[in-house]
Every structure is written in structure tokens, then in C-alpha cells.
Amino acid sequence: AADERQAELVGKLLSAGDEIVTAQHVGREAATRAVRAEATVKALREQLADVAEEAGECRRKFDEERDRAEAAATDAGEARRRCEAATAAREGLEWQLQVAKEIETRLSTDLSHAHKAVAHMREALDDAKASGFDSSGSNSSLSLDSGRQLSAKRPISDGSGVIRRSPEGAVSKSAASASRWRVAGLGVAQGIQSARARTSKTSGRSFVIIPPAPTPPLPPPPPPPPPSSPPP
Known part of the structure; x- marks a missing residue:
């Protein structure tokens, strides 16, 4: 074991x-x-x-x-x-x-139209001066005849008269306008103003040249002040 x-x-x-x-x-x-x-x-x-x-x-x-x-x-x-x-x-x-x-x-x-208008006015003034008009509207080279018509190309439309040819030559359009002013009883100065107020129509535009307004008279001077009383 x-x-x-x-x-x-x-x-x-x-x-x-x-x-x-x-x-x-x-x-x-x-x-x-x-x-x-x-x-x-x-x-x-x-x-x-x-x-x-x-x-x-x-x-x-x-x-x-x-x-x-x-x-x-x-x-x-x-x-x-x-x-x-x-x-x-x-x-x-x-x-x-x-x-x-x-x-x-x-x-x-507008400037072109204004130049044309000024040129037309100058031409009218030059023609008026060349035709012998003075400031009073008298003219020695033109004569009016209300019963006869000398030229058929330049009739007077208002029936107030016809312009004859002057010894110096043919009458211009501006002179005819001045003569119409004279027949109507207007002076040259007034006629020029009325011509300035006319409307010049060119190229479909209208321009009216307005003359300058007359200068108004000066007012009277004020009265002098009253004398002041001396101090006591």
C-alpha cells in the first residue's frame, strides 16, 4: 500500500x-x-x-x-x-x-434763325437808309400815287398808294415797307419798331423780336426835411 x-x-x-x-x-x-x-x-x-x-x-x-x-x-x-x-x-x-x-x-x-432775323433787320435798315429816309419819315426820292400803278410786281395790298421808281433806281422791298408806313401815318422809327415785332418764320419755327421797353421817367426828388428846432 x-x-x-x-x-x-x-x-x-x-x-x-x-x-x-x-x-x-x-x-x-x-x-x-x-x-x-x-x-x-x-x-x-x-x-x-x-x-x-x-x-x-x-x-x-x-x-x-x-x-x-x-x-x-x-x-x-x-x-x-x-x-x-x-x-x-x-x-x-x-x-x-x-x-x-x-x-x-x-x-x-435758334442761333441760325436769330442771325437770319438780324440780317433781315439790318438789310431793312440799310435799304431804308439808302432810300433816303430820315428820322422824321420824309423821303425826297419816292413819290406816292394813290390812283396809278407803275409796276405790277410791287402792288400795295392795302390800297393806300403805289410806289413810283425814284431817279436813283428801283425801289427796294424795305423802301416799299417804309412807304407803306408813311402812307399809314407812321414815322420811320415807329415803322422799324413794328417791323421788329413781326414774326420771322423760317424752317418751321417762329421767332418774335420784341423791342426794348421805353425807360420810365424818374420819380420826383423827395421834399427837403423840415428844419429842426434849436435846442433850448
Whole structure:
């Protein structure tokens, strides 16, 4: 019985030794795996640091590009506003130029008509002076005949008389007008004023030359102030 007991104990010891050896082997493998895992974790940490650095660089570049895009959008909006303002200013200037051209055309036409009217008045005055009229309306080179008509080309429409030819030559249109003024009982000065008030119609426009208004008489001077009484 003692031998059997001893043999059983030896078997248990051998089994325990085998288990110890197996555990040691497993421990060594676990230690090796732990070392390998630690190295893997270290490498992963290094890679994670590199990735974080790259992510920060990408973020910084993204922020820079975003700022540039915002600045470009702001510049584009400012340029668009300037373009719109320039377009509006150009349209306004074109409209003002068109209005100025129309005004210039009208003024040129009015000036041309005024020059024609002044030329007609000067011609009338020169013809009146050349016909021998003075300021009183007398004329020695023209004679009127209310019953006969010497020239069929220059009849008197009001029936007051007909102009004869003077010894110096043919009677001009202005002289005929002056003669009509004379027949109507008007002086040359009044006739010239009435001629200035006539309407000269050329190119579909009418211009009335108004003579200057007469100067009103000066008011009488105020009475002198009463003499002041001497102080007591």
C-alpha cells in the first residue's frame, strides 16, 4: 500500500511538473506577444502622431484657402459693385450727352434763325437808309400815287398808294415797307419798331423780336426835411 501511495504521489509530481513546464512555455509566449503588442502600439502611436500632424497641416491649408476664397469673393463683390456703378455712370453720361446734343442742335437752329432775323433787320435798315429816309419819315426820292400803278410786281395790298421808281433806281422791298408806313401815318422809327415785332418764320419755327421797353421817367426828388428846432 505504501508503494502504491508513493507511486501515485510521484505521478502527481510529474503531472505538476509538466503543467509547470507548460505554464512557463505559455508565459514565455505571452511575454513575447506582449513585447510585440507593445512595439505595435508604439508604432501605431507614432503613426497617429504623424497623421495628427498631417491633419493639422491640412487644416491650416484649408483655413488659408478658405480665407483666400472669402477675400476673392469680397473683391469680386466690390468689383461687381464698381462695375455696376460705372455702368450707371456711363448710362447717365450718355443720357446727358444726348440731351446736350439735342440742346446744341436746338441752340444752333435758334442761333441760325436769330442771325437770319438780324440780317433781315439790318438789310431793312440799310435799304431804308439808302432810300433816303430820315428820322422824321420824309423821303425826297419816292413819290406816292394813290390812283396809278407803275409796276405790277410791287402792288400795295392795302390800297393806300403805289410806289413810283425814284431817279436813283428801283425801289427796294424795305423802301416799299417804309412807304407803306408813311402812307399809314407812321414815322420811320415807329415803322422799324413794328417791323421788329413781326414774326420771322423760317424752317418751321417762329421767332418774335420784341423791342426794348421805353425807360420810365424818374420819380420826383423827395421834399427837403423840415428844419429842426434849436435846442433850448
